[in-house]
Amino acid sequence: MPRIVAPTNAAQREQTQRKILNAFGELLFTHGLPGLTMTDVARTAGVGRTAVYNYFADLEQLLVAYALDETGKFVVELKSKLEGQENPVDRLAVYVRAQMEDLTRRHLPPGPAMRSVLSSESFAKLGIHVGELNTILTDILRAGMAQRYLPAADVDGLVQLIHGSLTASASRRNMDTPDEEHIAGAVRFIQAGVGASFDAKGRPVQQG
Structure with missing residues (x-):
């Protein structure tokens, strides 16, 4: 024993x-x-x-369990960080920053690679937490538009573009710990991409 x-x-x-x-x-x-x-x-x-x-039972099951565990912990941490932010543009900055840090420290294969090594059933299981992240980002963007901090746009399309940009940016850097300049640049790029505006002190301003 x-x-x-x-x-x-x-x-x-x-x-x-x-x-x-x-x-x-x-x-x-x-x-x-x-x-x-x-x-x-x-x-x-x-x-x-x-x-x-x-x-x-096998490496595939272990990979799925690890991916769900890592993503689940990230979702919890992200929600905790977002709690202290009320302005949707600031919340977007927190979201982008957290994603940049997570994507460069985690060691999971990117989505297309995961799809190539997992069965359809196993890959579908990963969509649970991915869907939750999509919902968080969707809510941030919709709040920004409703409060006139962001111009009206196709929210679903913006979600895909933002996640695609974050994944590509993290892959290009390929580093253990992203530097502040790179993270700040990604935040500014995405905020500008969704149409956010700022005053002279860098604070989000309403539009129209």
């Missing part, structure tokens, strides 16, 4: 699963997804290969 180091069996299982997910994330960063095996994950996590299979 393995020695129980957590207070309960459930806690022990949670600790082991966390070790596996952390090891998988570390390997994605150091080696990438191609060629990665469950044996590699087990070795990095410090557990037996059989133990990994007790939690995840």
Whole structure:
């Protein structure tokens, strides 16, 4: 019998699963997804290969679990950061900044690459949190338009353009920690792209 180091069996299982997910994330960063095996994950996590299979049937299931875990944590953090901002243009800046930092520190393959290695069913599971992010950004843009901080436009189209710009910008940098100049530039670019205006002190102003 393995020695129980957590207070309960459930806690022990949670600790082991966390070790596996952390090891998988570390390997994605150091080696990438191609060629990665469950044996590699087990070795990095410090557990037996059989133990990994007790939690995840295969690498695809592990990848989905890791992606959902990472994205879920990001959504929680993002909502917390947005709570202190009332102006929709400022909220957009918080959203863009958080996305830039997250996209450059996470080690998940980009969307098209994920689609190529996952089954349709598994890829669809990732859409849950992606849809939640879309909703957050949609609400920010609609509030900006309703309060006349942004000109009326196709919100769904803007959401796609913003996320596409963020992904491309993070990919071009390919760095562990984005510098402030690059983040500030992305914020300004996207705010300008959706039509935000500012006064001489850099504060958002209503239009019309």
